[in-house]
Amino acid sequence: MSTFARDPWTEPPIGLLAELTHRCPLACPYCSNPIDLVRRERELSTADWLCVLDQAAELGVLQLHLSGGEPTLRSDLEAIVAHARKLEIYSNLITAGVGVSERRLEALAQAGLDHVQLSVQDIDPEGCDRIGGYRDALARKIAFARAVRRLGLPLTLNAVVHRHNLDRLEGFIDLALELDADRLEVAHVQYYGWALVNRAALMPTRGQLERSVAIVEEARARFGDRLLIDFVVPDYYARHPKPCTSGWGRAVIVVAPDGRVLPCHAAHVIPGLVFANVKDKPLRWIWQESPAFQRFRGFAWMQEPCRSCPRREIDFGGCRCQAMQLLGDPEATDPACSLSPHHTRIMAMADAEAAASPPTFRYRRLEPASSC
Amino acid sequence: MSVAAEDRLVLARGVRLRFDPVRNCHVLLAPERVLFPCPTSVAILERLREPRTLSDLARELASEFDAPEEEIAQDVAALMRDLIAQHVVRVERRAQ
Ligand code: SF4
Ligand code: SF4
Numbered sequence A: 001m002s003t004f005a006r007d008p009w010t011e012p013p014i015g016l017l018a019e020l021t022h023r024c025p026l027a028c029p030y031c032s033n034p035i036d037l038v039r040r041e042r043e044l045s046t047a048d049w050l051c052v053l054d055q056a057a058e059l060g061v062l063q064l065h066l067s068g069g070e071p072t073l074r075s076d077l078e079a080i081v082a083h084a085r086k087l088e089i090y091s092n093l094i095t096a097g098v099g100v101s102e103r104r105l106e107a108l109a110q111a112g113l114d115h116v117q118l119s120v121q122d123i124d125p126e127g128c129d130r131i132g133g134y135r136d137a138l139a140r141k142i143a144f145a146r147a148v149r150r151l152g153l154p155l156t157l158n159a160v161v162h163r164h165n166l167d168r169l170e171g172f173i174d175l176a177l178e179l180d181a182d183r184l185e186v187a188h189v190q191y192y193g194w195a196l197v198n199r200a201a202l203m204p205t206r207g208q209l210e211r212s213v214a215i216v217e218e219a220r221a222r223f224g225d226r227l228l229i230d231f232v233v234p235d236y237y238a239r240h241p242k243p244c245t246s247g248w249g250r251a252v253i254v255v256a257p258d259g260r261v262l263p264c265h266a267a268h269v270i271p272g273l274v275f276a277n278v279k280d281k282p283l284r285w286i287w288q289e290s291p292a293f294q295r296f297r298g299f300a301w302m303q304e305p306c307r308s309c310p311r312r313e314i315d316f317g318g319c320r321c322q323a324m325q326l327l328g329d330p331e332a333t334d335p336a337c338s339l340s341p342h343h344t345r346i347m348a349m350a351d352a353e354a355a356a357s358p359p360t361f362r363y364r365r366l367e368p369a370s371s372c
Numbered sequence B: 001m002s003v004a005a006e007d008r009l010v011l012a013r014g015v016r017l018r019f020d021p022v023r024n025c026h027v028l029l030a031p032e033r034v035l036f037p038c039p040t041s042v043a044i045l046e047r048l049r050e051p052r053t054l055s056d057l058a059r060e061l062a063s064e065f066d067a068p069e070e071e072i073a074q075d076v077a078a079l080m081r082d083l084i085a086q087h088v089v090r091v092e093r094r095a096q
Helices: A046-059 A077-086 A101-111 A125-132 A135-152 A166-178 A195-196 A206-223 A282-286 A320-327 A343-355 B039-047 B054-065 B070-084
Strands: A015-017 A063-067 A091-095 A117-119 A155-161 A181-187 A228-232 A252-255 B008-011 B018-019 B024-030 B035-036 B089-091
Touching: A015 A046, A046 A077, A046 A282, A063 A077, A063 A117, A077 A101, A101 A135, A117 A135, A117 B018, A125 A135, A135 A155, A155 A166, A166 A181, A166 A206, A181 A206, A206 A228, A206 A343, A252 A282, B018 B039, B039 B054, B039 B070, B054 B070, B070 B089
Parallel strands: A015 A063, A015 A252, A063 A091, A091 A117, A117 A155, A155 A181, A181 A228
Antiparallel strands: B008 B089, B018 B024, B024 B035
16 A cells, blocks of 8 residues: 555645634744735635535545634635545644534534544643743644544644643643544644744754654553654754655645645745635646746755755655745755754754743734734 | 454554545554554455454455455455554444
């Protein structure tokens, strides 16, 4: 049995990430949303989203990730889920789980929701409030998780980890087991959007990273048949970069709240790319022909060392947005790669940030941002 | 994890098997994962929408494919171990 598209760039897209809204009750400093958040007035209508789903199903999309912001703030979420179910698209709700009643959840389950992914900022109540910028978040999240399981829906706990909560990683595993979660995602912060702004405040030490690897390995050995644990290592300390979005324009489509379509949720950091909008263009054209999706398909755009590297078909040269953000060149080898001539400098920067005392968070807010 | 002949097996929570007319093949949808099972796996996975024991599976497949039951039982057991390790199939808790 093989995972994933077999031939690069000839297969239909697998997943659609629907950023239904950028509104969110929380204000996590590592939020991957862009600094320039989309306001409510510019959000797509229900009819727009249903039309996007119709086109996505025709293109071959199999999974729908309902994300944001906080997707449950859209009162039409049930209608969107029901439509996905009608089209046989697998629906996954990515939520912070505060302010979602059990009745609402039941309505979503009845509409055919397939899976719930709940973010937990910290297992320490105070830490959880401080990171999310929201009071009593943890108790609400736990109540939400219990409701998910009462309804018989599968549950993933998503733990974004960084220097402020990594020392409690065992506690996240205990919580996942206690809540009867099916899956735990331990994801080191990826430095895009707000996380990049807050990088120095979040960067873990190498010691913390190594400990987290050991804890996850041990937990997999002990609880592996009850709990699936996925682990995302921090880019800056990696040897090889992640295969970002499984290759540019190859498996994933991101639709922003206002209808712009991106190959990756961070792609707006690359200057010169124009993202077509589902309100103006058919999704099939955007996927197959739009210049933004074509920009980094294949290998011809690559520089050395990627161009002649045997791993290029595994990781596609890493992340274009990261190359842009750290080196100012979207065609460069992702500096997270140990073969990049800039890798040592990036690692040294991470080490230095992790060693210094953390600056205060700049919280993610819709208002013109100010330092908190 | 080993599987006994009388263990009841079923698709794991959140796992859905469907036919995809765009790719013209079956797909197995799970949280954050899509798998493309081969036709033999599909024949088995289709039956696991409802709980089945290894012996049930071996018997049903032996008659469908007109093959010796013992051989089939071994292949099925190996495939089940693999799918359980991937959290696609689970052993039903017998206490329930
Ligand atoms: S990361 Fe935090 S702030 Fe951003 S969408 Fe998720 S819960 Fe909201
Ligand atoms: S050089 Fe490029 S292709 Fe090779 S491992 Fe590094 S990022 Fe991947």
